[in-house]
Amino acid sequence: MFHKHKILIILFITLLGGLVIRAQEVRVANDSSAPARQDTVSVPKDTVKLTPDSLQIKTDTLMAKDTVRKKKNSLDAVVTYQAKDSILMTAGNWAYLFGEGNVKYRQIELQSEVIEMNMDSSLVFAKFGLDSIGEEFGYPLFKDGEQQYESKTMRYNFGTKKGYITDVITQQGEGFVTAGRTKKMANNDMFMMGGKYTTCDDHDHPHFYLQLSKAKVRPKKNIVTGPAYLVIEDVPLPLAIPFGFFPFSESYSSGIIMPTFGDEMDRGFFLRDGGYYFALSDYVDLALTGEIYTKGSWGLSARSAYRKRYKYSGNFNASLLTTILGDKVVPKEYSKSKDFKITWTHSQDAKANPYRSFSASVNFATSSYDRNQLTNIYNQNSTSNTKGSSVSLSQRFPNSPFSLSATMNVNQRSRDASISVTLPDVSVTMSRIYPFKRKHAVGSEKWFEKISMSYSGYLRNSIDTKESKLMKSSLVKDWRNGMQHNIPVSATFTFLKYINISPSFNYTERWYTSKVMQAWNETSNRLMPSDTIYGFNRVYNYNASLSASTTMYGFYKPLPFLGNKVEMIRHRFEPSISLSAAPDFGDPRYGFYESYTYMDEDGEMYTNTYSPYANQIFGPAPQGKQGSLSFSINNNVEMKIRSDEDSTGFKKISLIDKLSLAMSYNMAADSFKWSDMSVGLRLKFSKSYTLNLNAMFDTYTYDEKGRKVNVPRWEAGKGFGRLRSTGTNFSYTLNNDTFSKLFGGGKTDETNKDGSQQGTGEEGELADGMNPETDAQPAEGGRLREKKKELGEFDADGYQANKVPWSLAFSYGMNLGYGDFNPNTLEYKYKLTHNLSFNGNIQPTKNWRFNFNATYDFDTKKIAYMNCSVTRDLHCWQMSGSFIPIGPYKSYTFTIAVSSSLLKDLKYNQSSSYREGQQWY
Structure with a gap:
């Protein structure tokens, strides 16, 4: 009975010739008893359900007693397939999918324009399609989890997970691997013949590639190749390797850093930036590199980056360089220098600790390091005269007004190899408190509750010396140290509703561990140190002041015949006056100043004073009795006009943002009671540009030797004041907009x-x-x-x-001040100093870019420094060049390299040294 049914089914399929099902999805089950998923598209009621073994129809009771053994299906999950155009089923249990076919089995997915499936053997074959003009389209795309491959044809077995692929393309890391013939294994390894490895995404005609005779690809792990050679623009080059190994990793891994080869005129051929990379953990790494030159120079470097999320991050670099120039045979031309450099940046995440913060910005190097380091001579580091480093730690105490901060500061001046170090610099501050304020106030506020006070204390230890003498200095004799305390007490009261009265008292005390006694040296005819006395020394001073201030407004309505554009002009006037008093701390009863006697060139005897604490870190107490009356005036002028966009709206325009004037009169002084007059002007031309001008006006006259005379200018008929100094600086950027x-x-x-x-x-x-x-x-x-x-x-x-994007930015600074003295007019001549720096960039095309920066020296009337750079994006290559066309560091460098960091050693570099352009006499 069973055989009769089978014969009838075969005849039925043969007569029918084929069943075409359009625009529907069919599911293949691994078990004949598995129910078929209902189709999303309605199909005729006579639609046949298919299984991998046979076409299923209703069986009779004799089928269950059949002793014939069924063929075991190798698939253990459902295979679904669909096509956008059509699906054709044939008598040989083959299914043909046309138009964006898609086959899925577990995590495996195959997409292609044409797919052929065998229902019995789990085989599938995919290939591209041809359009009406013979162009290829719809190439097969195979996905297995996160891995995917594209090819022209693919034959795959879902059971064994093996396949044969032609013209495959797969991305591994930053590069692409293509091959004419590829065999895919069950563990996803691929064996290739006639392969190419490149980082260029033009897969049919890459700009460059490594031709691989044969290769084994382990996805996301590595590529192992046989003999390979380099091909650029389809031209084979005589650059070959007997074998190759390309590792890939999604996590950090240790490995060798290949060095860079080059040559330099003074130091010879070199290998640099080669070493080993250590992946210490997920939070920190370390790279040890070195450089060596054929004429004896060498260097070592260590760089590390660390990061812990929500905690901190930073970078640390340390370099040691030994530079040998010339030959020992010629001692005058031979030199050997040792340099080192340390850079460290550390930043703490704001969420790490709300009360404690730690930061570091260290840039410390010997004065000749930037001149000898090859990578730094093409930027402004080689011409920078100063370097600064700082490390700071701050601590705030919850529910307390006190806070603590500690800082280390290092400033270098490479011009004379001098260095200034402050270590440590500790400050303790107490925010403003109201000591007499009641905790449970009843009624109105009392006058004494408005009294406030604060505290700031500084502990500082510093030294100014040469780099070579820093480690040999004595902490007691060479370093300057001390501690300062400052306690201000103040209050604010209202008088007659509009006047603010603010009395204040300020106390300052300094602690020193030594004082320097001085005496007049008749040989050198000047005051010189004679003895240093060590011990605890206390120097203090205090002063009191009383100030009054108010604010007045003036309004001006323009006359009607001038139009109604201007609604109102407002003038804000803020006058203030203050009185301050302090005793003379140069009086002998305080002991802060010493006196000495000397004879001048004419034989006359003079007595003068000096302070033994003049060179201490916080200085001495002020000398001279004070009873100053100071006043200042601030002005602001604004205009309110009608808006052009909204007839009912208004907008404000600042005419004079700030115009200030300040001056003081010391009633307690014996002479020179008037101070210089300071004037400030601030104009806002736009939201992004503000002009600031500050000036000092001299109020006294001078004698024939240029010494100030106690005669005010208005008494000598020379006006109220003469401009002593002024200056400003501004920057502006021009661009397309x-x-x-x-x-x-x-x-x-x-x-x-x-x-x-x-x-x-x-x-x-x-x-x-x-x-x-x-x-x-x-x-x-x-x-x-x-x-x-x-x-x-x-x-x-x-x-x-x-x-064509472009920008041009410039910064200009100008200062006008006293220069040489003119004895004929009894006035100082003016001297103008200014500086100008500018930089710009232009991008004439999408792939070309040009940058430059320069500084202009007005004394020599020429450009002091200029650095230019040109870059060209060559798709998968990058070409760059930089050059310094003028100045003592005239040099150039040119590099063309692969853009991918994986093949960063595939490059060509040519450069010159600034020493080649120097002329020796």
């Missing part, structure tokens, strides 16, 4: 997040008619092989925008 903003004009295109500009048309379509929702994304399965289409940038009208 500068002139459009100044002169008005057209619309600006909307800027995308990546900085590009894209015009849009109606209904969300791009300017070239493409719909971003349907056309922007390429069809899945052809991502790697499809040609890249660069749309470019378009304006709002749909035309391609050929913009």
